Amino acid sequence: MSVFLLAVLFWLAAWAFNEWLVRRQPESRTQARLIGIVVPLIFGATLLVLWEGAVRGFEVPFVLLPPPSAIWDRLINSLPILWADFRQTFLKAVLAGYVLGCGSGFLVAILIDRSPFLQRGLLPLGNFVSALPVIGVAPIMVMWFGFDWPSKAAVVIIMTFFPMLVNTVQGLTAASAMERDLMRTYAAGYWQTLFKLRLPAAGPFIFNALKINSTLALIGAIVAEFFGTPIVGMGFRISTEVGRMNIDMVWAEIAVAALAGSVFYGVVALVERAATFWHPSIRGG
Amino acid sequence: ADKLTLQLKWVTQAQFAGYYVAQDKGFYEEEDLDVEIKPGGPDIAPPQVLAGGGADVIIDWMPAALATREKGVALVNVAQPFKSSGMMLVCRKETGIESPEDFKGKTLGVWFFGNEYPFLSWMSHLGLPTDGGEEGVTVLKQGFNVDPLIQKQADCISTMTYNEYWQVIDAGFEPDDLVVFKYEDQGVATLEDGIYVLEDNLKDDAFVDRLTRFVRASMKGWKWAEENPDEAAMIVLDNDASGAQTEKHQKRMMGEIAKLTAGSNGALDPADYERTVKTLLEGGSDPVITKEPEGAWTHMITDKALQ
Amino acid sequence: MVAVDPVANLPTARPTLGARLVGGKTVPILTVVVALVALWYAFAVYLNAPWQLDRYAKSEREWTAAELVRDTLNQERPVLPSPHQVMAEIWKTTVDVRPTSKRSLVYHGWVTLSSTLLGFAIGTALGILLAVGIVHNRAMDKSVMPWVIASQTIPILAIAPMIIVVLNAIGLSGILPKALISTYLSFFPVVVGMVKGLRSPEAIQLDLMRTYSAGAGQVFWKLRWPSALPYLFTSMQVAVAISLVGAIVGEMPTGAVAGLGARLLAGSYYGQTVQIWAALFAAAAIAAVLVMAVGFAHGLVLKRMGMAR
């Protein structure tokens, strides 16, 4: 119990320290960047300390929730397995599915936009795809595309398709009336208006979808592996090791997923910064 | 009435008919018990539920239970209604597999989630690596159903005598199209569907008393089910909240289950236990358990219950 | 009147009767549906044919193309069930049985829907709250956002069973654990969208507020919130859909007792493809209705705000 209280104390102290850090006027760019990195790290560290404290303080059974220290132990001792799983799930299924899913969501949005007929006919049906639940779709995909990663990629495609579709459709209406009128005065064709005005204006929405999808894709691929897979992959490992009561391994795998997902998201966010630099939310509003 | 929660290993089906019968026929009530039966499902690990306090008693397979015991969750087998194993590996005949020697280079579907231990032990018995190399077998994590065999994605798949095998047959296969390897026949059978509790709880007399009554009533249920398989199946059907089970399938399953429970009065046969442990210990380079377990079973409950 | 039609450059048809039919939703939807169904039948034949041919070969039977098509479309365990099989199943499980029966899709749909809505409501509220914190507090922006992102990379669906066990261990049971899984999934799109939306006001609009020395609350309610609404609704459309996925997945570990998730699972367990597809359709239909409801609310709000031109 006292372990837990100590952890809480640590948390409060770290929080205060963070508050102090972010209120400082950074003297230089590097210092500002450093603060930007240190603050979330401290926050994360306090979460871990709280976790460790809670698990030890309340004597939570190991098979329910292992402490971070045990997970770390397991992590560094299982790097080869973790790497193999990562390659199978992330580098193959997630990336392929993400690219194809976002791409097809985007293309269908354009298609829908291009033809008012389809807009009225296809969009309501697009909503249909939105919630095809993984657990329903995954077995079907295994049936169609086999046990290996293509079936997982297919699940990822289905999961990422809809957020992209909705956001792109909404984004394509984001250009203001006057901006559009300008294009009309040039008698710009559909595609010119699209590429020179409406897509740039839709940028913030599209990146929204890309960000949401970066985490959805990972979840989708992992869950899809519950429904048949060769005996490698992050989802395979998680479900197998739960059954074997190796919960520390499960969390080690989750840690890898979290790291990969965060980096993935971070990369998308960086690209967003560069591509939609003009939007008030990035210019600093 | 005393409350007691039972966590099943899998969804509501005739595999657990004894417990549903005991509840439905009032056997638990007669013992002054108020039993809640929690169906399981894929990814529900009964030992975890037990450790988390979500259940007092669980149904599990012995290999998984022993492995869990090594992980620090002290499971103890207090009763064993299933005498024999229902596990089989079913292969399509056209793959040319006739005996275990032919497995080399083939693709086999296996259940994981703690159900893979019997299979792994068997393979190490045969000296077949399971890493997908030339010299060994390629293993697929098989989903819930028999599709991999039907779709020819796997050469053989795991089945239970009482369930998946019949699904293969229902899918249009003739028994002649199939080659079946029963774990029992291969000498690698391990005990299935036992009743387990936490070791610490056995020190509590009140709990032991409740447990005794539970086992007694449950065995009564099982014996009733063995004698009235069709009615038992209907009871199971009534308890299936998903509304997905069919009468034909459950009746057939009950028939097969009765063959597995036959010969058990509920008390664990130490010989069966020894055989299971031996099989598991022989798991080659990566055995399921590393040392002979101690205190993993007891007759304390069954002795009292079956007086 | 002002030209804001996204396809303003296309020749605008005069509203004749035919055009009005085409201009409405009925004809387009019907056309697309018919096209999809045709495609579906074609695929069903293609995907189910190998097994059927196998059958014919085994029974050494002569067959014609018409027979093949008929048989592939009416298998008991098809790889891809044909539309009429799925429709028949849906009909059987919705109309032919009492809605309260365990065999009724209506019953299972309701079980799923209720935890979806609860989870969605909590998730949206949580997402908005977090976004507000992130936009207003630098410490939160810097420290929480990265972890919100990391939280989503935890495959919650994968550990949903564990979560439920843990929640049960601390005394939460019933609909709430399932709803919490929906919440966990659905709050994220809301956070991402709302952070963007709350930051979308133009500099000059914020400057105006500064000149009034408006408090943070006033800036929020009078400027940031209205500007963020388009982002909020778009995010909510995504969130409600994911929420349903979460609810369905959450049903697996509750012992697959009831709900569309249980239905899907039972379907896969017994290789009942038709049943799977029926449940899938029910889920998709619920999703479509929910998404459209959110979209409809969006339209209403925009209209009230005078922004729908």
Next chain:
Amino acid sequence: MRNSSAAIRGQATAGDGAGLPADAGAGARSVVEAKGLGLTFQTGDGPVRALADVDLSIGRGEFVSFIGPSGCGKTTFLRVIADLEQPTAGSITVNGMTPQEARRRRAYGYVFQAPALYPWRTIEKNIALPLEIMGIGRAEQQERIDRVLDLVDLKGFGKKFPWQLSGGMQQRASIARALAFDADLLLMDEPFGALDEIVRDHLNEQLLKLWERTTKTICFVTHSIPEAVYLSTKIVVMSPRPGRVTDIIDSTLPKERPLDIRESPEFLKIAHRVREGLRAGHSYE
């Protein structure tokens, strides 16, 4: 005070007509021809009549200024010419075609009342926009950009983004954009509203020179009476809600106009007439 607009209709005024290319017929000579033009907006709380009964004919090579109280429909009229708004009564032709056809043929350049620059493009790129759409080569684009940037005195700001410029600079950038794209008909909606007198004089001169050199027709909305008189061959005075043409004044000033023509009695006489026409439309006094 109020001229019968019917009297003016069809009349082929074109300044003193110097240097105009001989054209096929009188019909082709008239660039804009409006007859009984009316436009009513449907708004939430009832219809707003923006234009009513406008009869107007603008010949090739004319410089027509529109002047009238705020909200009287000047912008609306320009937008009708540009096919950005559909009239609800009467008829209008542009170059003898419907406005839509004319727009399709890129008959005009339009300077909006607000700058309408795209925030994701630098000033240079904003000016290049119509040129890109019309498929003009890179080298020529650059040349034109340099020329017009120089013309509006924004040299050195080509690489800046719109939000980094002052209001007047943005306005000038949007003028530059319309000039870069060399249309025969220029529609300018208060282009010099945000500029100081000196720049304005300068740009007035430049615009006159440009107009003299080429055979452009210019429709020019302004609020400055001297500006209208100085620039135009024809001044259209409008009355408020619903916008009607109350006076059409043909300028008697010579085509050659030094800045100090603004002190000539001729000039002051016209200016007085415009002012009177304008005042009649107002409710004050």
Next chain:
Amino acid sequence: MRNSSAAIRGQATAGDGAGLPADAGAGARSVVEAKGLGLTFQTGDGPVRALADVDLSIGRGEFVSFIGPSGCGKTTFLRVIADLEQPTAGSITVNGMTPQEARRRRAYGYVFQAPALYPWRTIEKNIALPLEIMGIGRAEQQERIDRVLDLVDLKGFGKKFPWQLSGGMQQRASIARALAFDADLLLMDEPFGALDEIVRDHLNEQLLKLWERTTKTICFVTHSIPEAVYLSTKIVVMSPRPGRVTDIIDSTLPKERPLDIRESPEFLKIAHRVREGLRAGHSYE
């Protein structure tokens, strides 16, 4: 031509000072006091010096016009007073306080160069915005709204949305918004730029009346020399990049100013001086 601004600093000009309330000290009397003020923007391609070395003192009750070429820093200077921009050199006080404190006390009303109306609010609601923020009761809000709508001649447009108004009407709505909220210091950035001469004259008169009636201090950016001369007690002429004060002209016109004062020799003399000062800052000729 260039006055030494140092000579002017501290001098407590206030027109002919008629009817000003006696104030505690000279410090309190000076509403804006800038010393050596400078502001440099950091942009992607190097710094832009918007203001340099501005020394200026504005007394209570003064009407100060700022005039200068486009992009010279007028807006920037107003924004510094309003605490919307932080100076990078020198110092400035508003009512003897830092601009921030002054802003917190709602010391001023600001009319932006662009209308900055919120698109989701009707005109009435836009005008009500500052009143809501300051917690003024419903009934009084409505009364004030009606009054200012009348003042800017927008009666009957209160229920319209901004995009349903013409450019000039939007501009007037934004003036009305600033007037509804009754601050002692008014900062107006080209408020009448988009209005025709008649309305402009009318509003000029109204503004003068308002200023005479109350003891408001007004900072007024304009591009119109006559407007500046007609309205001001002090005219600040600025030079372009970096914006410096090149001339400060104290008006010798009487406080009572009928419109035809604009033909008086006195008036023309001042206007001439302003024009010269302005011209010096331009590169033409």
